[in-house]
Amino acid sequence: xADVTQTPRNRITKTGKRIMLECxxxxxxxxxxxxxxxxxxxxxxxxxxxxxxxxxxxxxxxGYSVSRQAxxxxxxxxxxxxxxxxxxxxxxxxxTGNTGELFFGEGSxxxxx
Amino acid sequence: QKEVEQDPxxxxxxxxxxxxxxxxxxxxxxxxxxxxxxxxxxxxxLLMYTYSSGNKEDGRFTAQVxxxxxxxxxxxxxxxxxxSATYLCAMSVGTDKLIFGTGTRLQVFP
Numbered sequence: 001x002a003d004v005t006q007t008p009r010n011r012i013t014k015t016g017k018r019i020m021l022e023c024x025x026x027x028x029x030x031x032x033x034x035x036x037x038x039x040x041x042x043x044x045x046x047x048x049x050x051x052x053x054x055x056x057x058x059x060x061x062x063g064y065s066v067s068r069q070a071x072x073x074x075x076x077x078x079x080x081x082x083x084x085x086x087x088x089x090x091x092x093x094x095x096t097g098n099t100g101e102l103f104f105g106e107g108s109x110x111x112x113x
Numbered sequence: 114q115k116e117v118e119q120d121p122x123x124x125x126x127x128x129x130x131x132x133x134x135x136x137x138x139x140x141x142x143x144x145x146x147x148x149x150x151x152x153x154x155x156x157x158x159l160l161m162y163t164y165s166s167g168n169k170e171d172g173r174f175t176a177q178v179x180x181x182x183x184x185x186x187x188x189x190x191x192x193x194x195x196x197s198a199t200y201l202c203a204m205s206v207g208t209d210k211l212i213f214g215t216g217t218r219l220q221v222f223p
Contacts, residue, residue, distance in 0.1 A: 031209065043157070094208075100207070104156030106154075107156055
């Protein structure tokens with residue numbers, strides 16, 4: 001089983017719908033992240049969390065919200081999806097080591113029509 | 114201006130070639146420098162990590178950091194078709210938040 005699991009892997013929805021992307025990890029890491037990847041723009045940070053009580057905005061948090069339900073679970077919500085939120089979304093975890101290495105899930109491809 | 118700039122490619126080379134991938138950055142406070150490799154339909158995986166300036170070698174891969182020029186490089190020797198992927202540079206001031214380049218798509222043909 002993957003260490004960082006994202007669900008769903010693919011989702012097509014309509015403008016205005018509420019969408020939740022879920023992430024769970026078995027690595028025991030405290031730090032969790034949500035990124036989105038777009039062609040030509042690379043990976044951009046949406047939100048990150050260092051523990052259950054800590055939530056921080058990234059560079060593109062507008063239109064998104066997150067919930068850290070437990071150390072192992074971090075979900076991303078789009079309250080009212082719009083077409084320019086069509087992208088590949090990645091969850092990642094980071095340990096307490098001094099390298100800053102992130103471990104990524106396989107991605108969730110979201111299409112907003 | 115983006116904090117991290119990376120040529121998106123694509124870069125197409127024959128098997129056995131030496132590949133050079135590069136990123137420039139503007140934030141002189143960056144101390145941690147990484148290269149991630151991303152295969153199609155997969156998440157990125159850490160390939161190389163360097164702290165501060167200098168070189169690091171791991172098999173066919175060499176990472177270089179030149180902080181005076183704000184420039185990092187990844188060299189791949191004896192490139193193989195299995196090296197075909199997107200390579201993303203990433204860097205950070207501390208260890209808590211990585212800033213990624215846009216990624217360079219590499220194709221190694223037999």
